[in-house]
Every structure is written in C-alpha cells, then in structure tokens.
Amino acid sequence: MVLAVIAPALHRVAPEQAGRVLALAVAALFTLFALTPHEAAPLVYAWAPSLDLHVSLLFDGLGKLMALIVSGIGSLILLYANGYLHGDARLPRLYAALLAFMGAMLGVVLGGNLLFIFVCWELTSVTSFILIGFDHDRPAARAAALQALLVTGAGGLCLLAGVILLGVAGGSYELVELAAAPGLREHGLYVPALLLVLAGAFTKSAQVPFHFWLPGAMEAPTPISAYLHSATMVKAGVVLLARLNPALGGTELWFGMLCGFGGATMLVGNLGSLFQTDLKRVLAYSTVGMLGTLVLLIGIGTQAALAACVTMLLAHALYKGALFMVAGGVDHAVHTRDATVLSGLGRAMPITWAAATLAALSCMGVLPLLGFIAKEKSYVAALGAPELAPWIVAASLAANAAAFAMAAIVGVRPFLGRPMEQSEHAHEGSFDLWLGPLLLGVCSLGLGVAAGWPFAGLLEAAAGSVYGSEFEVALKLWAGTEGVYGQALLLSGATVAIGALLFALRAPLRSLAGGLRFAAALAPQRVYQLLYEGSLGAAALLTRRVQNGLLNSYLRTVVLALVGISLWSLWRQPHLMVSFNVGEIRTYEIGIVALILVSCLVAVRSESRMAAIVALGVAGLGVTLLFALFSGPDLAMTQIMVETLTVLLFVLVFYHLPQYARLSSSFERVRDLLVSLIFGGLMTLLVLASSTDILDAPLSEFYAQNSLVKGHGRNVVNVILVDFRALDTLGEITVLAAAAIGVVAMLRLKPARKEGA
Amino acid sequence: MNSLILRTTTGFLLSLLVLFSVYLMLRGHNAPGGGFIGGLTATAALTLYAFAFDVATVRKMLRLDPLSVAGLGLVLALVSGLPGMLGGDAFLTSRWALLALPDGTEIHLGTPLLFDFGVYLVVIGVGCAVLLTMAEERGE
Numbered sequence: 001m002v003l004a005v006i007a008p009a010l011h012r013v014a015p016e017q018a019g020r021v022l023a024l025a026v027a028a029l030f031t032l033f034a035l036t037p038h039e040a041a042p043l044v045y046a047w048a049p050s051l052d053l054h055v056s057l058l059f060d061g062l063g064k065l066m067a068l069i070v071s072g073i074g075s076l077i078l079l080y081a082n083g084y085l086h087g088d089a090r091l092p093r094l095y096a097a098l099l100a101f102m103g104a105m106l107g108v109v110l111g112g113n114l115l116f117i118f119v120c121w122e123l124t125s126v127t128s129f130i131l132i133g134f135d136h137d138r139p140a141a142r143a144a145a146l147q148a149l150l151v152t153g154a155g156g157l158c159l160l161a162g163v164i165l166l167g168v169a170g171g172s173y174e175l176v177e178l179a180a181a182p183g184l185r186e187h188g189l190y191v192p193a194l195l196l197v198l199a200g201a202f203t204k205s206a207q208v209p210f211h212f213w214l215p216g217a218m219e220a221p222t223p224i225s226a227y228l229h230s231a232t233m234v235k236a237g238v239v240l241l242a243r244l245n246p247a248l249g250g251t252e253l254w255f256g257m258l259c260g261f262g263g264a265t266m267l268v269g270n271l272g273s274l275f276q277t278d279l280k281r282v283l284a285y286s287t288v289g290m291l292g293t294l295v296l297l298i299g300i301g302t303q304a305a306l307a308a309c310v311t312m313l314l315a316h317a318l319y320k321g322a323l324f325m326v327a328g329g330v331d332h333a334v335h336t337r338d339a340t341v342l343s344g345l346g347r348a349m350p351i352t353w354a355a356a357t358l359a360a361l362s363c364m365g366v367l368p369l370l371g372f373i374a375k376e377k378s379y380v381a382a383l384g385a386p387e388l389a390p391w392i393v394a395a396s397l398a399a400n401a402a403a404f405a406m407a408a409i410v411g412v413r414p415f416l417g418r419p420m421e422q423s424e425h426a427h428e429g430s431f432d433l434w435l436g437p438l439l440l441g442v443c444s445l446g447l448g449v450a451a452g453w454p455f456a457g458l459l460e461a462a463a464g465s466v467y468g469s470e471f472e473v474a475l476k477l478w479a480g481t482e483g484v485y486g487q488a489l490l491l492s493g494a495t496v497a498i499g500a501l502l503f504a505l506r507a508p509l510r511s512l513a514g515g516l517r518f519a520a521a522l523a524p525q526r527v528y529q530l531l532y533e534g535s536l537g538a539a540a541l542l543t544r545r546v547q548n549g550l551l552n553s554y555l556r557t558v559v560l561a562l563v564g565i566s567l568w569s570l571w572r573q574p575h576l577m578v579s580f581n582v583g584e585i586r587t588y589e590i591g592i593v594a595l596i597l598v599s600c601l602v603a604v605r606s607e608s609r610m611a612a613i614v615a616l617g618v619a620g621l622g623v624t625l626l627f628a629l630f631s632g633p634d635l636a637m638t639q640i641m642v643e644t645l646t647v648l649l650f651v652l653v654f655y656h657l658p659q660y661a662r663l664s665s666s667f668e669r670v671r672d673l674l675v676s677l678i679f680g681g682l683m684t685l686l687v688l689a690s691s692t693d694i695l696d697a698p699l700s701e702f703y704a705q706n707s708l709v710k711g712h713g714r715n716v717v718n719v720i721l722v723d724f725r726a727l728d729t730l731g732e733i734t735v736l737a738a739a740a741i742g743v744v745a746m747l748r749l750k751p752a753r754k755e756g757a
Numbered sequence: 758m759n760s761l762i763l764r765t766t767t768g769f770l771l772s773l774l775v776l777f778s779v780y781l782m783l784r785g786h787n788a789p790g791g792g793f794i795g796g797l798t799a800t801a802a803l804t805l806y807a808f809a810f811d812v813a814t815v816r817k818m819l820r821l822d823p824l825s826v827a828g829l830g831l832v833l834a835l836v837s838g839l840p841g842m843l844g845g846d847a848f849l850t851s852r853w854a855l856l857a858l859p860d861g862t863e864i865h866l867g868t869p870l871l872f873d874f875g876v877y878l879v880v881i882g883v884g885c886a887v888l889l890t891m892a893e894e895r896g897e
Contacts, residue, residue, distance in 0.1 A: 633789035641797035652891040718791040722869040733879040737827040740883035747890045
C-alpha cells in the first residue's frame with residue numbers, strides 16, 4: 001500500500017525504470033514472505049476495539065501460500081505492465097492502482113478477523129473497478145467496470161450481513177475463535193449466515209449464476225486481467241470459503257451448496273470457453289470453470305479434496321497467469337487475439353512459445369508438470385467424495401477434457417501451423433514481456449518434476465489450515481497404479497482422449513452450438529441488465545415524486561416528519577409531565593408576547609411584501625428581547641445578527657421576486673394552517689415538558705460544572721460549542737460551507753441558462 | 758447606492774465592526790460571543806460596505822474568494838482537532854497552554870480558540886459568498 005503512494009512519484013523520476021524498480025520491491029516482499037515461517041497463531045493489533053474490529057494477521061499455511069502467489073505474480077505483472085504499456089502516460093496510475101490492489105489483496109488472504117477481511121475485500125472490489133475501467137474513454141470498459149463493481153459490491157453487502165450474523169452466532173469475528181466456537185453449526189443463525197457469506201464469495205469468485213461479470217472484465221488491459229481476474233482477486237471468494245471451512249464446513253448444506261454451484265460453474269465455465277474466439281475471453285471462461293472446481297473441492301471437504309484444492313490453486317495461478325501474459329504478448333505482437341486467425345507464431349516468438357507450451361501443458365495436466373499432480377489429486381478427491389461420487393467424477397472428466405482443449409487452443413495452436421499474414425511483423429516482445437510467463441511456466445515444470453519441492457511442506461500446511469488440523473499430503477509425481485490412483489490415471493487418459501477430440505472438433509462446435517449456448521450463457525447477464533435499468537428508472541421516478549421543486553411541500557414534509565417522530569417518542573415516554581406553572585408573569589413580558597403575536601398575524605395577513613418582511617423582523621426582534629430577558633445573551637446576539645442579515649437578504653432579492661400574489665387555494669391554506677398549528681403546539685409541549693421534567697438536569701449540570709474546570713471557559717454555551725461538542729460543530733460548519741457552494745453555484749448558473757435559452 | 762453620508766460612516770464603521778467581531782470571537786469563551794456571532798457581525802459589516810460602495814471593492818478587500826475563506830476555516834477547525842489526537846486522546850480533545858505575560862497576566866490559550874477562529878472564518882466565508890453573489894446578481 002505504501003508503494004502505491006510513491007509509485008507515481010517514482011515514475012516521474014525514472015520513467016523507464018519505475019516498473020522494474022517496483023517489481024524488485026515486490027519481489028523483495030515475496031522473499032520476505034517466503035523466508036517467514038508460517039504459524040497458526042494470529043498477530044493481533046487493535047484497530048477499532050469497540051466494533052470488535054482488529055487487524056489480525058493469520059500467517060498460516062494458506063495465508064503464506066496466497067501471500068506468495070499475490071506478491072510473486074504481482075512482481076512479474078508489474079514488470080509485464082512496464083513492457084505492455086510502455087510509454088503510456090497512464091502507466092503511473094496503473095502502478096498505483098495495481099499496488100493498492102495488491103495491498104488490499106494481501107489483507108484479504110492474511111486477514112484473521114472477518115471484519116478486517118471484509119474491509120480489504122471491498123477495497124479489492126473498488127480497485128478492481130478502477131482497473132477494469134482503466135481505458136475510461138471507452139464505453140465498453142466503463143460498462144464492464146460498473147458491472148463488476150455492482151455484482152461484487154452487492155455480494156459484498158451480503159457478505160457483510162453474513163459476517164455480522166456469524167459474529168453474533170459465534171461470539172467473535174476472529175477466525176481462530178470461530179473455528180473453536182462450539183455449536184456454531186447448530187445455531188439458528190447458521191443457515192442465513194452461511195447463505196449470505198456464500199452469496200458474497202460466489203459473486204466475487206464468479207460462480208454461476210454470477211459468472212458473467214468476469215468475461216466482461218476482460219475489457220481491462222491484459223496485465224490486469226492476468227493478475228486480478230485469474231491469479232488473485234477472483235480467488236478471494238475461494239480463499240474465504242477455505243478460511244471458513246473449519247468453522248462452517250462439514251454440514252449437508254455446505255456440501256450441497258458448494259458442490260452444486262461449484263460443479264455447475266465448473267461445467268459452464270470450461271465448456272463455455274470452447275465457444276469463445278477471443279483468447280482472453282477463452283481464458284476468462286476457463287478461469288470461471290477453474291474457480292468452480294476449487295469451490296467444488298472445498299465443498300467435498302475430505303482431506304484428499306482439500307489437498308487437491310491447494311495444489312490446484314497454486315498450479316492454476318502459475319499456468320493461468322502465464323497464459324494470460326502470453327495472450328497479451330501475442331496481442332502486442334500481431335494486434336489480434338482471435339483464436340481462429342492466429343497461427344504459426346512459434347518461429348517469430350520462440351521464448352513466448354516456450355512459455356506458452358509449458359503453461360498449456362500444465363493446464364492440460366500432462367506429465368510431468370504441476371498441473372498433472374493437481375489433476376490427479378482432484379480425481380482422487382472426486383472418487384473419494386462422500387456422496388454423489390459418480391456424478392462429480394463425470395463432471396470433472398468433462399471439465400478437465402474441455403480445459404485440455406482450451407489449453408490447446410490458447411497455448412499451442414497460435415504457435416503452430418502455417419504462418420499467418422501478420423506474422424511477418426511478429427516479433428518477440430521486450431524482456432519485460434516474456435520474463436513473467438516464462439518464469440511461471442518454468443515454475444510449473446520445476447514444481448511438477450520436483451513433486452512440489454520446496455513447496456510441499458507449505459502446501460501441506462495450507463491444506464491443513466483449510467481442514468482445521470494438520471495432515472499428511474503426499475505430493476508425488478507418480479503415485480503408482482494401485483487403487484484410486486490407478487482409476488485416477490485412467491481418468492487422466494480419458495481426459496486426454498476426449499480433450500483431443502474436442503480440440504479437433506472446435507470449429508464445428510463453435511458454429512454448431514455457438515449461437516444457442518451463447519444465448520444461454522448470457523441469460524444472467526440479461527437479468528442483470530433488466531435489474532440495472534429497472535433500478536435506474538425507479539430512482540428517476542422517485543426523484544420526480546419527492547423532488548417536485550416546491551419549497552412549500554418540502555417544508556411541509558420536513559415539519560410533519562419532525563412532528564411525527566417527536567410525538568412518537570413523547571408517546572413512549574412513560575412519565576411525561578407538563579406543568580403550566582411558569583411562575584410570575586411580568587407586565588412587560590406580556591407586552592413583548594403581544595407584540596410578537598400581532599406582528600405574526602400582520603405578516604400572514606399582509607397584502608404587501610414589504611409589510612410582511614417588516615412584520616417578520618418585528619417578530620424576530622421580539623424573540624430577541626425574550627432571549628435577552630431570560631438570560632440567553634448568546635442566543636439574543638445571534639438572533640439579532642440573523643435578523644439583520646435576513647433583512648439584507650430580502651433587500652437583495654427584493655427586485656427579483658414576482659408580484660406578491662395569492663397562489664394557494666383555500667384548501668391549501670387551511671391545510672398549511674393546520675400543519676403550522678400542530679407544529680407550534682408540539683414545540684410548546686416540548687418546551688413545557690423540558691422545563692418541568694428533570695430529563696436533562698444531569699446533563700446541563702455536568703456542563704455547568706465542568707465548563708470552567710475542563711473547558712477553561714465561563715461561557716457554557718460557547719464551551720459546549722467549541723469543546724464538549726466540537727465534533728457536532730465541525731459537522732455543522734462543514735454542512736454550512738457545502739450549502740454555500742451549492743447556493744453560489746445555483747446563483748451563478750441561472751444567468752448562464754438564461755443566455756442559453 | 759450613492760450616499761455620501763453612508764460611504765463616509767461605513768468607512769469608519771467597517772474597521773470598528775470587524776474589530777468588534779474579532780473581540781466578540783475572542784471573548785466568547787468567557788462571556789457572550791464566540792466565533793459564530795463574531796462571524797455574523799463581520800459578515801454584516803462587509804455587506805454594509807458592499808451596499809455603500811460595491812461588491813468588487815469588498816471582494817478585493819477580502820483578497821481571497823469567500824468560499825476559500827470558508828475552506829480555510831474548515832481546515833483550521835480540523836487542524837485544531839489534531840493535537841489532542843497526537844496526545845493519544847480522541848479527535849478534537851482540547852489542549853491548553855498557559856501563557857504568562859511580563860506584567861503577570863495569565864492567558865489560557867487552547868485549541869478551542871483555534872477551532873472557534875475556524876468557525877468564525879467559515880461563517881464569514883459562507884455569509885459573504887451568498888450575500889455578495891446575490892448582490893452581484895442584483896447589479897446585472
């Protein structure tokens with residue numbers, strides 16, 4: 001986060017090197033994370049203790065794994081962005097937003113307090129909005145950004161409600177304490193809390209039926225898509241579910257919801273990817289599918305499933321990040337991302353080709369890459385599912401086969417075959433552009449060959465923290481052919497066969513099912529559009545009804561609302577005492593009151609505006625006299641000043657006002673009379689009640705006694721204003737200043753409109 | 758308005774009224790007065806001047822745009838809340854310093870005074886912004 005602030009400045013100092021320097025800084029952070037041993041106990045700093053909001057950092061296995069992914073890929077992305085948007089004036093803004101996002105994302109994955117996670121969660125939504133709408137002069141980008149924000153924002157609100165319910169049910173917002181809380185799953189609030197949290201996680205992680213925003217988010221520049229919408233942000237929902245698994249998991253509902261939605265998403269995403277032609281949209285759909293797989297695995301919840309989940313998480317971050325960067329590199333070189341056109345680029349871009357091949361092989365789950373281990377583990381998990389195992393296995397098979405074909409389309413096809421027309425101009429991008437994907441590709445290979453070393457221990461710890469207690473995870477490249485492992489291997493074989501078939505049939509598939517499937521996949525999108533336009537229309541309607549522009553009706557609404565609220569609270573007051581014993585009344589007091597009353601009557605009945613203004617002024621000065629008599633000198637002075645300025649104001653606007661006329665019908669006049677009578681009566685009642693009741697006595701006594709001692713002042717009114725209740729005053733003067741800006745703007749605007757008309 | 762009497766007296770009155778408004782603000786802590794009343798007084802004085810001469814003169818006299826004056830006041834009020842926060846207390850907790858003059862008088866100076874000055878400026882700024890703009894409207 002700190003880096004986000006200095007990034008633009010740095011860019012100004014060294015425009016060529018800023019991205020590389022920042023990448024190095026983040027890489028240093030990565031190293032720091034890598035060297036810090038993970039531990040289960042959270043670090044807690046109080047932030048807003050009265051809200052149970054603590055900054056607690058949970059650097060356990062899962063936290064460390066995700067922190068490494070976020071910072072590691074983050075540093076490569078920064079480097080990549082430097083190459084991708086080279087020389088773009090908006091680059092500093094991109095760095096700042098990316099780094100701000102990175103900080104928020106680290107907060108999500110390391111947070112140990114649900115409220116803290118929620119705050120960071122919303123921050124990722126906001127930064128994602130900024131990043132998707134990076135090309136803010138394109139309407140499509142703006143619409144996609146808004147859509148992503150609305151969908152994830154709505155989910156975020158659900159999440160907040162769910163988190164609060166959880167906190168009520170479990171007595172804490174700390175994950176560690178929630179996991180240990182007894183009887184949470186039997187609590188009456190468990191079901192609503194779970195459903196709300198799931199709504200939040202599903203929208204963030206683009207589960208069906210909320211998946212539509214993710215392909216839309218591909219409007220963002222490729223570095224952003226690669227980082228936010230494949231490797232990190234969309235995993236936030238998955239991470240949250242993994243985090244909550246020890247506390248909430250293991251129930252029928254948990255299993256059903258996660259497996260149902262996860263499974264559906266897995267199928268829709270992976271199969272949907274085959275019908276796309278834009279490389280980035282292909283990848284986006286396959287990401288949706290992968291997120292579904294991860295949710296499904298958490299839903300299964302067995303040790304094998306969770307081990308598969310964390311392995312898959314790492315493998316996917318590595319290969320999908322690489323594939324996105326490859327797609328961006330290809331786009332950068334030949335200015336198209338159309339999968340039907342691209343071919344034969346391998347010769348011109350050998351390094352990108354190598355990176356793409358490695359990543360694609362890992363995605364296909366081919367021996368000996370990390371993706372293979374992950375896929376084997378997921379098959380073992382599917383076979384070992386407590387219920388519905390055959391269905392889950394079948395769905396996984398279909399999804400993995402589709403993923404195989406998808407990887408071939410994106411990672412292999414563009415580089416083989418006859419060179420395309422534009423490939424003459426194709427060239428290898430700069431160092432910044434190919435280092436990221438290559439490094440990630442090599443990681444996929446290396447981690448596969450070395451069977452997870454040096455990450456095996458970490459993955460074990462991560463799976464352990466999802467499960468709730470440590471258990472052994474055997475990361476082996478070749479698990480043998482015995483039992484479930486043999487079946488898994490068989491399934492892998494089937495995957496390759498079906499995948500290859502799908503790849504071969506990709507063109508007819510696109511044309512045959514394209515239109516039909518596309519419409520089906522867009523259905524939730526249409527619902528979103530309807531809701532969006534509907535709410536806009538409703539807001540416009542409401543505004544027209546409420547803001548009718550008549551000062552009269554505004555005043556009436558405000559007054560009536562005030563009367564209603566006051567009467568209601570007076571009604572609930574059990575011992576309301578009103579006494580008319582106001583003590584001795586002096587003659588001159590009667591005189592002043594009579595003066596006020598008469599001038600009020602004159603003001604109301606007067607036929608000329610000038611007379612009405614003067615009468616109002618007299619009434620105001622009468623009130624001032626009363627204030628002065630009843631020892632309220634501050635009020636009296638303020639009242640005099642306000643009266644003076646009011647007269648000045650009237651003088652200023654006098655010539656602008658239309659002829660003084662009777663505009664209201666007699667019905668309206670009676671109604672207004674009633675309203676003002678009710679209001680006056682209420683105020684009288686309140687004043688009488690407050691002078692008889694001892695309601696406020698302790699408070700005013702406190703002020704009177706402490707004014708000099710604590711506030712160093714003898715004028716109680718002023719000490720209250722500037723010391724005891726200074727925050728209120730601050731709010732008031734802020735409102736005052738804002739109102740002045742509004743008034744001035746309105747006054748200045750009017751003549752301009754006249755000229756225009 | 759073109760009145761010689763008004764112009765001549767306003768010249769004297771303005772300085773007196775503004776001085777009085779500052780006095781009102783300063784004494785506010787112990788006696789009737791304060792930033793709000795002081796600000797209103799100063800606004801009235803400035804508006805009177807605008808009547809006697811014209812709006813442009815007042816604007817020139819203020820040097821700053823009235824809205825900037827209001828903004829400055831807001832900033833001052835905000836800043837006055839910081840010392841308390843730095844000391845570990847809540848925002849806007851007052852801090853006092855005792856200033857002893859050579860002749861033995863003691864003056865209590867505190868952040869609420871700064872806050873009140875902020876209020877004073879906001880009121881002047883808002884009042885002048887609205888009134889002067891309206892007066893300009895009338896002139897057109």
